[in-house]
Amino acid sequence: MDHQLPATFEVITLGAMIALLVADLLIVGRRPHIPSMRESALWVGFYVGLAVIFGGIVWGVGGVTPAAEFYAGWLMEYSLSVDNLFVFVIIMARFAVPREQQQRVLMVGIIMALVFRAGFILAGAALIEQFTWLFYIFGAFLIYTAIQQARPESPEEHDDYKENALIRSMRRVLPLHHQYNGSRLTTNIDGRRLFTPMIIVFLAIGSTDVLFAVDSIPAIFGITKDPFIVFSTNLFALMGLRQLYFLLGGLLDRLVYLPLALSAILGFIGIKLILEALHTNTLSWINGGEGFEWAPEVPIWLSLTVIVVSLVVGTVASLWKSARDERIEAAAEAAAEAAEEAAAEAASEEAAGEPTK
Template identity: 35%
Template sequence: MPSELIFITGFVVFIFIMMAIDLGLFGKSDKPVSLKQAAIMSGVWVSLALVFYGLIFKYGHLLHHVETFAALKDINEKHFHHLHLNPDDLAGGLQLYRKNLALEFITGYVVEYALSVDNIFVMVLIFTAFAVQPRYYHKVLLWGIIGAVVMRFLFIFLGATLIAQFHWVLYLFGAFLVYTGVMMFINRNQEDEIDPENHRVVKFASKYFAVHPKFEGGKFFIRVNGKRLITPLFLVLMIIEVTDLVFAVDSIPAIFSITKDPYIVFFSNIFAIMGLRSMFFLLVNIIEKFHYLKTGLAVLLAFIGLKMLAGDYAEKIGLTTGMALLIILGILVVSIGASLIFPKKKAV
């Protein structure tokens, strides 16, 4: 069996095992997830991402079965790594390739994890608007994340195919990210609202499905007089799936600015998504304290978009992946620090 297939199969199996463990921890009963449980699982997912970083650093060449200089040169050009390789030093070239691949993974992971925080803002609004009881949050988020994994997989490999066929797509991605960042900055102080009755997903579901008028515990479906109906809890799940689809339009191009390797984009994306549920329970009660975070995310998106638009010139002026990671971390630290130092004034 090729090492590439072993690598990917092992990753998928690992994700399924961790989802089962996560479900076992959070899904034993319809009790709200405690801060301690959320902190433990958040720490576990971050630790696992760091372990995976180490695996790529040591065995990353196996991801694409790179064992010869010809294969190394080909993958370097195919995924735009821009590595300076010496044909007489295969071992050194492989070490450089693995190091770069690991750096791309951890940078993409940080970007996706940061952008996921904005997703949490919206999730809190959705649960509040629909008056979902906290004890059912974990069930909705679990199925929401399962759906997100499938959608991200399709989006990522579609994006990689487009980039491979039409390199100019990268500039469209870059322009879109700059536009998104600018609009997020302009609208940073607007109060987001969700109208349950007039939401587009609710209208769509009401038109094409039979909807039960009230919650039935943690059930997504209920049978009444022999007819199967969807419950408001399933409507909430549908809205969260659509919301993630919208966020994916921003986050996936953002990671393609860091790496063009679809596997690395997928790995970093999935690790961030899998940690999103525990991070939600960790931040749900304090998310409003980070009021400058949206400003930071707006700057982050604009920066990533500009880096993508710069293309090869970004490397020439010293904007390497490592430097980009430091800048991204700096943006996040400043926005979080500013939120804590200058707390939001309470309305009188």
């Protein structure tokens, strides 16, 4: 029989998770470096394994339902965090952040994301408890986001980072210098204190975190309304994100179908939220304030299945397409080289057959 998680367990585990994340980030602050592939892989594997073990502990303490909610929420939030990395890569390239400073930038970005998401979670939990009709709005927003996510992008849109109004206005207001000064936000040029491009990078990362929190928080509330599960899934999604950035590297460009997989997940969660809003309807101008009995309650196992299948299919299809494109490109290059060699050989034979003048 499923039961709720004890408050003591929630407080202790949340404290331990936050301490682990902060310790990891402090290590980066004291020893900024470019992690090797082996180091990144070990850390990512450690955090993924930790999430899997934690889900098992939740199962043992609280039962199947909270454990399934955790696994489904963690997988979804982790996949959305990988989507975050696409934008982070573009921002780093757009502002030419020195590679040895990228870990520090990611550290600040993760802290910002944690703060923003915590605020959204607390506000969302309080609002949903009082106003269940918000699921109509959350569901419609997620379906809209899913449609936008599925919309094909041009190469220019994919590779270019569009500065928002905040960044553009700060460029006009702040006295900026074009060179970095390590990880410092300011530099002294001829006795004048100027901001380095790092301040713009932090603003870009922070504003991006806000936008992703607006997407991810309604989505996780579509899986569970338990604030502890919501916050823990976000914590585990952020753990190892820095190492994942360096591990994936160029692999992000190969995950061409990941946006479609995320679109399917967000669309499904959006429909689930609307169905739940219809089932528990309290709006007087809809069906007289009564719920719709025909609106089914989507079970958590179905949510978990949709998330896992979408991610697996999207990843496998992406890697298959990338491998196929590489084979086609290699065959085209080989054909071009063969054509050039044949043309050179023909030219040589023709030159050898000409009479001597």
